[in-house]
Amino acid sequence: MNRILSLLILVLLFSSCSNKFSKIVKSKDFEYKHKMADKYYETKNYNYAQQLYEDIFPFIKGTPGYEDAYYKFAYSYYYEKDYLNAENLFKSFVENFPNSAKVEECDFMRANCYFKQSPKIDLDQTNTNKTIGLMQTFINTHPNSEKSKEAAEIIDKCREKLEAKDFKSAGLYYDLGFYKAAAIAFGNVSDNFPDSKKADEYKLLVIKSYFKYAEMSYEEKQIERYEKVVSECADFNERFSGSKYLEEVSKYKTQSNNLLKNLKK
Numbered sequence: 001m002n003r004i005l006s007l008l009i010l011v012l013l014f015s016s017c018s019n020k021f022s023k024i025v026k027s028k029d030f031e032y033k034h035k036m037a038d039k040y041y042e043t044k045n046y047n048y049a050q051q052l053y054e055d056i057f058p059f060i061k062g063t064p065g066y067e068d069a070y071y072k073f074a075y076s077y078y079y080e081k082d083y084l085n086a087e088n089l090f091k092s093f094v095e096n097f098p099n100s101a102k103v104e105e106c107d108f109m110r111a112n113c114y115f116k117q118s119p120k121i122d123l124d125q126t127n128t129n130k131t132i133g134l135m136q137t138f139i140n141t142h143p144n145s146e147k148s149k150e151a152a153e154i155i156d157k158c159r160e161k162l163e164a165k166d167f168k169s170a171g172l173y174y175d176l177g178f179y180k181a182a183a184i185a186f187g188n189v190s191d192n193f194p195d196s197k198k199a200d201e202y203k204l205l206v207i208k209s210y211f212k213y214a215e216m217s218y219e220e221k222q223i224e225r226y227e228k229v230v231s232e233c234a235d236f237n238e239r240f241s242g243s244k245y246l247e248e249v250s251k252y253k254t255q256s257n258n259l260l261k262n263l264k265k
Helices: 002-026 030-042 046-060 064-079 083-096 103-116 126-141 148-176 179-192 199-215 219-239 246-263
Strands: none
Touching: 002 030, 002 046, 030 046, 030 064, 046 064, 064 083, 064 103, 083 103, 103 126, 103 148, 126 148, 148 179, 148 199, 179 199, 199 219, 199 246, 219 246
C-alpha cells in the first residue's frame, strides 16, 4: 500500500512539473524563460534547460546574456554525457565568441569530449587519435594554461591505449602462427612508441617472431631469414644496451649464427 501511495505521489509531482514546464515553454516572456533556463541548469535539470535555451537564442543573440547562455547550453549536453553534441557546441562557442575569457576552457572541453568518446582498445580508435591531436593543439595554443598538464596526461593515456591496441594485434598474429606479420607488427609498435617502458620487450618479440619464421621456412629460405634474426639482435643491442633482455637476445643471436654455419656448409 505504501509503495502504491509513493508511486501516486511521484506521478502527481511529475505531472505538476510537466505542466509547469509546459507553461514556461508557451510563455512569450523571454526574460522569464531565460531566468528559468538558468534555474533548471543550476538544479541539474539539463533537458529542460536545453529546450528553453534553444527557444530563447534567436531573441537574445547579440545581447550580453547570449554568451553565458550558450556556454551553459554546451555544458548541459556534456553533463548529460551527450559528448557528440557537446563537442560541437564547445567548438561553436569558440567560433562565436573568439574574444571570450572562456575560449581556453572551451578549447580544452572540446578535446575532452573526444576523450570521453574514446572506446575500449578493441574498437576503432578514431576518437582517441582526435583527442591526441586536439589536446596537443590546446597545449600549443595555450602554453601557459593551468590545463596544459592535464592535457599532456590525457595524451599519455591515449597513447597508452593505442600502444595496447597495436600490441594486442601483433600478439594475435603471433598466436595464430603468422610470424612474419607478427615481426612487422611488433616492430611497428616498437618504432611508433620508442619512449614506451616496453619498447625493448617489443623488440625482443620482433626477434622471436623472425626466429620462428626462419625456423618454419623451407631450407633454401632459412639463410636469409636467420641473417635477419642476427641483424635484429644487433639492432637490439645498439638501442637497448641496458635491457634486462640482453641475455635472451644473445641466445637467439648465438643459436641463429650456429644454424647459419650449418646451413652454409
